[in-house]
Amino acid sequence: MTHQDAQQEIQRLTTLIQKHNVLYYQQGQPEISDYAFDQLLEKLAKLENQFPTLRLPDSPTQKVGEATTKNFVSVNHRYPMLSLSNTYSEAEISSFAQRLQKSLPGAVMEFFCELKFDGIAISLLYQDGALVRVATRGDGEKGDDITQNAQTITTLPRRIKAKGIPKEFEVRGEVLMTRPHFEELNATRLMRGETVLANPRNTTAGTLKMIDPSLVAQRLLDFYPYALSTEDKILTTHEEGIHLLEQWGFHTSPTYKKCHNIEEVMAYISYWEQNKHTLPIDIDGIVIKVNNLQQQDQLGHTAKSPRWAIAYKYQPEHVATTLESVGYQVGRTGAVTPVAYLKPVLLAGTTVKRASLYNAQEIARLDLHLADTVFIEKGGDIIPKVTAVEVQKRKPGSKPIIFPSQCPDCNTTLVQEEAIHYCPNAKACPPQLTGRIKHFVHRKAMHIDSIGSRTIDLLFEEGLIHTPADLYRLRYQDIYPLEGFKEVASKNLLRGIAASKQVPFTNVLFALGIRHVGKTVAEKLAHHFQHIDALRQATVEEIAEAPTVGEKIAHSIVTYFQDEENLKLIETLREAGLQLCITKAQEPTVSQRLTGKTLVVSGTFQRLTRAALQTQIRKNGGRLLTAISKNVDYFVVGKKAGATKLARAQELKIPVLSEEEIITMIGL
Numbered sequence: 001m002t003h004q005d006a007q008q009e010i011q012r013l014t015t016l017i018q019k020h021n022v023l024y025y026q027q028g029q030p031e032i033s034d035y036a037f038d039q040l041l042e043k044l045a046k047l048e049n050q051f052p053t054l055r056l057p058d059s060p061t062q063k064v065g066e067a068t069t070k071n072f073v074s075v076n077h078r079y080p081m082l083s084l085s086n087t088y089s090e091a092e093i094s095s096f097a098q099r100l101q102k103s104l105p106g107a108v109m110e111f112f113c114e115l116k117f118d119g120i121a122i123s124l125l126y127q128d129g130a131l132v133r134v135a136t137r138g139d140g141e142k143g144d145d146i147t148q149n150a151q152t153i154t155t156l157p158r159r160i161k162a163k164g165i166p167k168e169f170e171v172r173g174e175v176l177m178t179r180p181h182f183e184e185l186n187a188t189r190l191m192r193g194e195t196v197l198a199n200p201r202n203t204t205a206g207t208l209k210m211i212d213p214s215l216v217a218q219r220l221l222d223f224y225p226y227a228l229s230t231e232d233k234i235l236t237t238h239e240e241g242i243h244l245l246e247q248w249g250f251h252t253s254p255t256y257k258k259c260h261n262i263e264e265v266m267a268y269i270s271y272w273e274q275n276k277h278t279l280p281i282d283i284d285g286i287v288i289k290v291n292n293l294q295q296q297d298q299l300g301h302t303a304k305s306p307r308w309a310i311a312y313k314y315q316p317e318h319v320a321t322t323l324e325s326v327g328y329q330v331g332r333t334g335a336v337t338p339v340a341y342l343k344p345v346l347l348a349g350t351t352v353k354r355a356s357l358y359n360a361q362e363i364a365r366l367d368l369h370l371a372d373t374v375f376i377e378k379g380g381d382i383i384p385k386v387t388a389v390e391v392q393k394r395k396p397g398s399k400p401i402i403f404p405s406q407c408p409d410c411n412t413t414l415v416q417e418e419a420i421h422y423c424p425n426a427k428a429c430p431p432q433l434t435g436r437i438k439h440f441v442h443r444k445a446m447h448i449d450s451i452g453s454r455t456i457d458l459l460f461e462e463g464l465i466h467t468p469a470d471l472y473r474l475r476y477q478d479i480y481p482l483e484g485f486k487e488v489a490s491k492n493l494l495r496g497i498a499a500s501k502q503v504p505f506t507n508v509l510f511a512l513g514i515r516h517v518g519k520t521v522a523e524k525l526a527h528h529f530q531h532i533d534a535l536r537q538a539t540v541e542e543i544a545e546a547p548t549v550g551e552k553i554a555h556s557i558v559t560y561f562q563d564e565e566n567l568k569l570i571e572t573l574r575e576a577g578l579q580l581c582i583t584k585a586q587e588p589t590v591s592q593r594l595t596g597k598t599l600v601v602s603g604t605f606q607r608l609t610r611a612a613l614q615t616q617i618r619k620n621g622g623r624l625l626t627a628i629s630k631n632v633d634y635f636v637v638g639k640k641a642g643a644t645k646l647a648r649a650q651e652l653k654i655p656v657l658s659e660e661e662i663i664t665m666i667g668l
């Protein structure tokens, strides 16, 4: 390669890598795999070594990825947070061991092997046993102060009470979201018609940068430490540090192993390559560290990474197969989801025939054509997805995949909202009708186990059910003649339906399937309004006052209650005897101080959030309403309380309480 060619190529690679760094670290939206990224970086490093004078001052080979973001205070790290040198080949692990031997001739060496957790690196600073600061890695020199958000992670000790702890020490490790939590989060988002999140790592990155710590708390993040550093000379090996962290209450992964030679290291690598799917978290390789801290010191580090450690990265699991067709599924909300039907192929232990394509944008991004050779990827037990198309293999004249403009089930013209296409025929589109009933009986909703998805389809085809309310009208003689239903099954089905009448109001509210009202929102709304009629009469502004409920959700609720058919459905459910209000048994009380009293709360508060104040009122026996009427005993006002409400309260001579007064009254 000529000098000029090299210069051009270095420029191109540098810009490209910088672009992918921004996508990965700042936007949490990587466009290429880690493997492809590492290949680019390696190519650039090789060229720079060949032509050292051409290395650009801001070369990504000299820096640790991420830059800090605007919303957080930037803080300097005590010691730089370095990166690890990576390899994908076992031969390089052997050369790593040889390099170590050469640098420390004759030294007996132990290797401490750990999983390479695929999360977000953070540093925790403790002083006198208290967690005082948490920062992201940032550019390695300085990161973002995310103390408030990190404090919501329950497996991260906020105070350590142990004998002989150093006055000051730092713990480094990885924040993660476990696969089960991630799957649940995505399931909820899908149910609300929101876009799915790509993977736990990006979700963790996005979560840590959220502005509101209470939202971070809901995401249930986890923390795995992998390093303890302190000026006090209390450790001689890395292993001792990990054991101390365990004793101090950190949640370490029990997967680490001390190895005495490189053969044991290789066995560890291949063990976890085979067994990584059994873990609840994602890993992207393993890390090998020299165990002895004195040896670590002697080996030192380069500008970017320590010489005493190396990461062995696993190749991502992907395979190529053929796209046979694309199908479109209509959900209960009318959202149309494309699914790729594939030539069956073995991937990570299972045969894959289908993969998710999410939405029309995704089809366009992939520029998908029929019979394309596609790459599919899978991590853990998630639904496989199409990651790329091998365009070179495309046969001339092959047809591009075009997202339909009509509903595949009822032919209605689709409408688009953000990335999602919807069928607006909510009243008559069959999969939407059955979808709503399937949602209604779901375990997290009315929990009617005796009816499965196929039974609902059957009952619908027979014209026996159209809406969830029809379930409560079913009679023995309707079910008995159906295929596969004899006496026992029919009775069982009816028993399940009857039992659901006792299911609490929060479940019923969720079961209604109001757009954007997921399980958590339903819980908050149920407790805030207590009764379906209070929610039905509330305005957008009043609904948006409920905790975690925004304008979008509030609008969707008001729209729901404006629909005659929905009101009819609720009336039928009421007649059937379903729980449409919070009963006393569902509300734990701590005192009776407000028993029999009705209160309205408005404005923002200093000592508590409004939601917390409302919870306290309920816990002490008080009943909450949203509108001022003569039935209200107290009007509790914070800053910026509603002026109309205040005027009305004064008119009706309702006592007005300040924050301090209500707090004293409850005895907080």
Ligand code: IVH
Binding pocket: 081, 082, 083, 084, 114, 115, 116, 117, 118, 119, 120, 121, 137, 173, 174, 226, 227, 287, 305, 306, 311
């Ligand atoms: S030790 C000097 N141990 O990998 C670097 N890192 O590419 C010390 N990581 O920033 C890092 N699991 O975010 C270490 N068991 C482990 C790790 C681990 C994941 C991440 C960490 C680090 C990155 C380096």
